[in-house]
Amino acid sequence: MTRSIREFDPCTSSRLFTIYANEAVIDLLQPYLDKLLANLTVRIVCKHSPAIEDEQYQDLQMQKVDLLIDIVPPKLKMFHFQKVAQERMVCVVRQQHPSIQQSVNRDQYFAAQHVMYRFHRDNMRVADIISNELLPQRILYSEQSSILSMLSLISKSNAIGIAPCTFSKSYAELFKLDLLELPFETRPIELFSIWPSKHVQDKSCIWLRQTIETLMEQAYSA
Structure with missing residues (x-):
């Protein structure tokens, strides 16, 4: 058979x-x-x-x-x-961030330092995959190949990042993070x-x- x-x-x-x-x-x-x-x-x-x-x-x-x-x-x-x-992506910041609370506008987003998650494939960054527009250069704070490491690092700094919403919800309370809507038009992954x-x-x-x-x-x- x-x-x-x-x-x-x-x-x-x-x-x-x-x-x-x-x-x-x-x-x-x-x-x-x-x-x-x-x-x-x-x-x-x-x-x-x-x-x-x-x-x-x-x-x-x-x-x-x-x-x-x-x-x-x-x-x-x-x-x-x-x-x-x-999965939709969200902007992740630590709670009690000195300048970003409850929401993040475009100026705040691009003025902030960023913890960036890089996909292995073609060295792509998340923001450039999901954005419907060509984004300005961001200020690099750190680059991570682990989303969990990225969330941990954001919780200890004033840097911000982009992460999957469903995954980040699981760790938002543990790492004391706020999940905010991104200030530019995006498409889901x-x-x-x-x-x-x-x-x-x-x-x-x-x-x-x-x-x-x-x-x-x-x-x-x-």
Whole structure:
């Protein structure tokens, strides 16, 4: 019996699935996964996506990983994808900031020092991805490859930053942060689940995709 038509039961299977995703997605998704898997024998492990885009797709094609969650849909026809969530970005400042409270205007935003989060891919910065306009140069305070590190640093300084709203809400009270609307027009960041086209009829992979779609909807609507 071929893999594509083999039956799959998550209550009896010992299958281990592996997912690539970014820091914020894993942080939000993991509690929902833990709850779902508590009474199942199947396992799902989340790993941080490789910094190099080609590497993550190679691992997906070579079955080293079963599913990829990314902000950019694949260009190659050998992969299928589906939008599973979207996330708006917010301006993050520490509570009791000396000049920014409750809201931030354009002048305040561009006059402030910035903790910047840089995506690994193409060295992109968040503001330039989500903005509908070409933004003026910002004053760099620090550059981080971890969103959590960025939030921690903002909590200890007068620098500001941009971060995913849903993720930041989880840590706003802990780090004593205010989440404010950005003073320029933006578009949300979309999140896609991506899998090899050759597994489109695989029962186990269908279960995984549907499960992740459901949990992502729960995580990003909470």
